[in-house]
Amino acid sequence: MLLSDVILKKEYRSFTDDIVNSFYLPLLKRANLYQRAVGFFSSSALIELSFGLTELLKNGGKIQLIASPRLQEDDIIAIEKGYEERKSVIEKAIMTSFSEPKNYFEAERLSILANLIADGRLDIKIALLEENGILGIYHEKLGLIYDYSGNCVVFTGSLNETSTAFSHNYETIDVFCSWTEDADRVSVKCKAFNSLWNNEVKKMEILDFPIIAKEKLQSYKKETIDFELDNKEYPKTESVPTPHYEPSFTKGFQLHDYQKEYPQIENVSTPQYGPSFPKGFQLHDYQVGAINEWERHGFRGIFDMATGTGKTYTGLGAVSRLSEILNHELAVIVVCPYQHLVEQWVEDILKFNMKPIIGYSGSSQKDWKQKLDGAVRDHKLKVKNKRFFCFICTNATFTSEFVQSTIQKVKGNVLLVIDEAHNFGSTKLSSMLSEKFSYRLALSATLERHNDTEGTEKLLNYFGSKCIEYSLERAINEKKLTPYKYFPIIVTLSENELEAYTVLSNEINKCIIVGKNGKNKLSEKGERIALKRARLVAAAVSKLEMLKEKIRPYIKDSFLLVYCGAASLLNEAADYTEVDEDEIRQIDAVTRMLGDELNMKVSQFTSKEDVEEREILKREFEQGENLQALIAIKCLDEGVNIPKIKVAFILASTTNPKEYIQRRGRVLRLSKGKDYAEIYDFVTIPRALDEVSSLTHGDMKKDLSLIRNELKRVEEFSRIAMNTMESDQVIQEIKEAYGLNEEIMVDDSL
CATH class of the missing domain: 3.40.50.300 (P-loop containing nucleotide triphosphate hydrolases)
Structure with missing residues (x-):
C-alpha cells in the first residue's frame, strides 16, 4: 500500500477538483504519518484537518500538527510588555478559538481528533515567531504525508483549514512527490518541517499544546467512531474528476487489461510483491483452523467446505500464509473448471494484493502466454520483487501443452490450488497431478465423486487428508448461510x-x-x-x-x-x-x-x-x-x-x-x-401417483430408477429445511404410492 500507487495531479483547485476524494482520502488511506502546518489554530481548522483521518486511523498512523495562536493586538502588546505571562495569554487565545460543532459531521470529526489525542497519535505544537522582542505570525501552510516505505507527498498553497475552505472559497494547492523529479524539493520541505517540530529554527519558538486545551478537545470524545464519515459527508460526484490508483504490476502487465473487466482494482492496495491480507479483513475461526491444519500437514490437504462458506478466501489465506513463510519465493498455480469461475477468483485475488496472470481462451490478457513465460523466467532467476507470481486458468488451459511445458520450467517452490477439485478425479485431469507441485491444496464442496470411488481415491492420495469438513447444515446453524x-x-x-x-x-x-x-x-x-x-x-x-x-x-x-x-x-x-x-x-x-x-x-x-x-x-x-x-x-x-x-x-x-x-x-x-x-x-416422476396402484410389478420396477434418484435429492433438501414437515409430506406420498416406506433407499443411478 504505497503513496506512489496513487496518480496525482500537480495542482488541485477547489472549484474544479474534488479535493477530499481525489487527494486526501486516497493518500491518507496509505499513510502512516501526516505532518501539517495549518496557520492559525481553531476548532474549525481541526475539523478541516480531519478529512481522511478515518483511513489513517485504520492504518495505525500518527499526526504531527503545528499551528499559530490567533492573538489579538492586545494579546501581542501584553506579551511584548510583559504585562501577563506568555503561557496564560496563549492558553486564553487557544481556548477562545474553540467553537461548538454545528452539526453531526463536525461533532464526529472533533471526536476523531479527541480519540487520536487520547491514543497518543495526535501531537499538537504551538509556533511563535519572535525577533528582538517583537512577535510575528507563523502562517505557513504545508502538508507532508508519508507511507511505511518512506515515500512522501508534500503539498503547499492557499488551502486554509477553515469551515468554508472546501466548499465556498476558491483554494489551490500544489503537489510534489518524492518518487518523481520533485524529490529534492520534497527533501527540503521534510527537513524544514522536522527542524521546526524539534524547535531547531532560529527566531521560532515551539511550545507544547496547553493541557487545558487538550482537556477541552477531550470533551468532544465519543466511544465509537463513524468510519464512513468521509463517504457520507463527501460522496464522490460524477462532475468532479478523480484520479484512479494504479498499482505497480509485474513485467509486461498493462493496467487497461484489468480495468476493462475489473474496475474495482482502483481500490486494491499492492505491496512490492507477494500476497497479503486486505486491511481490516479477518477470517473466521474455522477458516484459520483449516489453514493451520494444512500447515501441520506440510501444506498439503483438502478444504471440504459447503458452497458459500468462504472456500476462496480460505484458500487465499492459505496462499498468503505459505508465501510469507517462504519469503514470497513461490509460484502459485490456481485452476478452476470454468472461465466465469476464474473471473470471480480474480476479483478476490486482487484483494489479496496479487496481480494474477489470467490464462484461458477468452482472457482479457491477450498476451498471457508471454506474461507466464516471463514470470517463470523471473522466478527462476530470483529477480528482485519477481520471485512470486500467481497464474490462474481453466481446467482446459491447464491441460494444454503450452501450460504444462511452461510449468515444468519452474524451479523451486510451487503451490497448486485446484478449485472444484472433484473434477480432477477423472482419468485425463488426474494425469496432470504432477509431483512437480511440492505444495498442494484442493477446494471442493463435495470432493467425493459420484459413482467413482477410484477417482475419489486418486484425489485423496495426491492432495492428502481433509483439513476441514464444513457442512452446509453447520453453515446454516452458525449463520454463515441463509436458512x-x-x-x-x-x-x-x-x-x-x-x-x-x-x-x-x-x-x-x-x-x-x-x-x-x-x-x-x-x-x-x-x-x-x-x-x-x-x-x-x-x-x-x-x-x-x-x-x-x-x-x-x-x-x-x-x-x-x-x-x-x-x-x-x-x-x-x-x-x-x-x-x-x-x-x-x-x-x-x-x-x-x-x-x-x-x-x-x-x-x-x-x-x-x-x-x-x-x-x-x-x-x-x-x-x-x-x-x-x-x-x-x-x-x-x-x-x-x-x-x-x-x-x-x-x-x-x-x-x-x-x-x-x-x-x-x-x-x-x-x-x-x-x-x-x-x-x-x-420433482419429476413418470406418472401421476394415483395411477401407480394399477401398474404391474414389472412396470412399477421400471419407474423406480427415476423415483429413487429424485427422492434422494428431495430427502437431502428437506432434511435441514425450515419447513421439513411440509416437504416430508410429499416424500411420504411418493413412497406410499410405490411401496417404498419399508424399503431401504439404495443408490440406483442407472
Missing part, C-alpha cells in the same frame, strides 16, 4: 415422454458392465444413453405450466431465479459447458412465458453472455428494479456468485449429489434483507 424453505413440486412425464423414457431405460439395462472394483457400472455407450434420458426428464413439458402456477404469487417481486437444464457434462477441453438443444428450447420457452405472458422483467443468464454482459445483468439484478428474474442454465454450477437470489425455481436437477448440493448452497448466500431463501424443486 431456507423447501417446496418439492411434483410434475409428471407426458405419454410420449414416458414411452421414450421406457425405451431408453431398456437400452441402458443392456449396457451394464462389471467395473475393476467388481461393482456394476455403465459402459461408455450406456453413459451416453443415460445422459439422453436425463435430458428428457429435465425438459419435461409439464414443468412450464407448473412454473407459471407457482411463480404467480411472486409476479411483482424481484431477486428470482429460474434454473433450467441440468444434464450436460463439462468438456475437459473447453473453458465453459456447452448447452444442449433441449435446454435451449426450455430456457427460450420459459423466457417467452414469463416475459410475454406474465409481463415480468426477465433476462437469460447463460454461457452465451460474455463477462461484461454478465456483470451488467448481475448489477441490474441486484438493484431489483429493471430486472426481476434471471433465467439461467448452468450458472449455479459455474460458481457465479449472486447473493441476492431469494427465490429459486429449479426446473431440472441431476442425480449427482455434488451438483444439486452445490446449487442449493449458491441460493443460500447471505444478503442484507434476506432472512431466508425459498427453493421450489420440480
Whole structure:
C-alpha cells in the first residue's frame, strides 16, 4: 500500500477538483504519518484537518500538527510588555478559538481528533515567531504525508483549514512527490518541517499544546467512531474528476487489461510483491483452523467446505500464509473448471494484493502466454520483487501443452490450488497431478465423486487428508448461510415422454458392465444413453405450466431465479459447458412465458453472455428494479456468485449429489434483507401417483430408477429445511404410492 500507487495531479483547485476524494482520502488511506502546518489554530481548522483521518486511523498512523495562536493586538502588546505571562495569554487565545460543532459531521470529526489525542497519535505544537522582542505570525501552510516505505507527498498553497475552505472559497494547492523529479524539493520541505517540530529554527519558538486545551478537545470524545464519515459527508460526484490508483504490476502487465473487466482494482492496495491480507479483513475461526491444519500437514490437504462458506478466501489465506513463510519465493498455480469461475477468483485475488496472470481462451490478457513465460523466467532467476507470481486458468488451459511445458520450467517452490477439485478425479485431469507441485491444496464442496470411488481415491492420495469438513447444515446453524424453505413440486412425464423414457431405460439395462472394483457400472455407450434420458426428464413439458402456477404469487417481486437444464457434462477441453438443444428450447420457452405472458422483467443468464454482459445483468439484478428474474442454465454450477437470489425455481436437477448440493448452497448466500431463501424443486416422476396402484410389478420396477434418484435429492433438501414437515409430506406420498416406506433407499443411478 504505497503513496506512489496513487496518480496525482500537480495542482488541485477547489472549484474544479474534488479535493477530499481525489487527494486526501486516497493518500491518507496509505499513510502512516501526516505532518501539517495549518496557520492559525481553531476548532474549525481541526475539523478541516480531519478529512481522511478515518483511513489513517485504520492504518495505525500518527499526526504531527503545528499551528499559530490567533492573538489579538492586545494579546501581542501584553506579551511584548510583559504585562501577563506568555503561557496564560496563549492558553486564553487557544481556548477562545474553540467553537461548538454545528452539526453531526463536525461533532464526529472533533471526536476523531479527541480519540487520536487520547491514543497518543495526535501531537499538537504551538509556533511563535519572535525577533528582538517583537512577535510575528507563523502562517505557513504545508502538508507532508508519508507511507511505511518512506515515500512522501508534500503539498503547499492557499488551502486554509477553515469551515468554508472546501466548499465556498476558491483554494489551490500544489503537489510534489518524492518518487518523481520533485524529490529534492520534497527533501527540503521534510527537513524544514522536522527542524521546526524539534524547535531547531532560529527566531521560532515551539511550545507544547496547553493541557487545558487538550482537556477541552477531550470533551468532544465519543466511544465509537463513524468510519464512513468521509463517504457520507463527501460522496464522490460524477462532475468532479478523480484520479484512479494504479498499482505497480509485474513485467509486461498493462493496467487497461484489468480495468476493462475489473474496475474495482482502483481500490486494491499492492505491496512490492507477494500476497497479503486486505486491511481490516479477518477470517473466521474455522477458516484459520483449516489453514493451520494444512500447515501441520506440510501444506498439503483438502478444504471440504459447503458452497458459500468462504472456500476462496480460505484458500487465499492459505496462499498468503505459505508465501510469507517462504519469503514470497513461490509460484502459485490456481485452476478452476470454468472461465466465469476464474473471473470471480480474480476479483478476490486482487484483494489479496496479487496481480494474477489470467490464462484461458477468452482472457482479457491477450498476451498471457508471454506474461507466464516471463514470470517463470523471473522466478527462476530470483529477480528482485519477481520471485512470486500467481497464474490462474481453466481446467482446459491447464491441460494444454503450452501450460504444462511452461510449468515444468519452474524451479523451486510451487503451490497448486485446484478449485472444484472433484473434477480432477477423472482419468485425463488426474494425469496432470504432477509431483512437480511440492505444495498442494484442493477446494471442493463435495470432493467425493459420484459413482467413482477410484477417482475419489486418486484425489485423496495426491492432495492428502481433509483439513476441514464444513457442512452446509453447520453453515446454516452458525449463520454463515441463509436458512431456507423447501417446496418439492411434483410434475409428471407426458405419454410420449414416458414411452421414450421406457425405451431408453431398456437400452441402458443392456449396457451394464462389471467395473475393476467388481461393482456394476455403465459402459461408455450406456453413459451416453443415460445422459439422453436425463435430458428428457429435465425438459419435461409439464414443468412450464407448473412454473407459471407457482411463480404467480411472486409476479411483482424481484431477486428470482429460474434454473433450467441440468444434464450436460463439462468438456475437459473447453473453458465453459456447452448447452444442449433441449435446454435451449426450455430456457427460450420459459423466457417467452414469463416475459410475454406474465409481463415480468426477465433476462437469460447463460454461457452465451460474455463477462461484461454478465456483470451488467448481475448489477441490474441486484438493484431489483429493471430486472426481476434471471433465467439461467448452468450458472449455479459455474460458481457465479449472486447473493441476492431469494427465490429459486429449479426446473431440472441431476442425480449427482455434488451438483444439486452445490446449487442449493449458491441460493443460500447471505444478503442484507434476506432472512431466508425459498427453493421450489420440480420433482419429476413418470406418472401421476394415483395411477401407480394399477401398474404391474414389472412396470412399477421400471419407474423406480427415476423415483429413487429424485427422492434422494428431495430427502437431502428437506432434511435441514425450515419447513421439513411440509416437504416430508410429499416424500411420504411418493413412497406410499410405490411401496417404498419399508424399503431401504439404495443408490440406483442407472
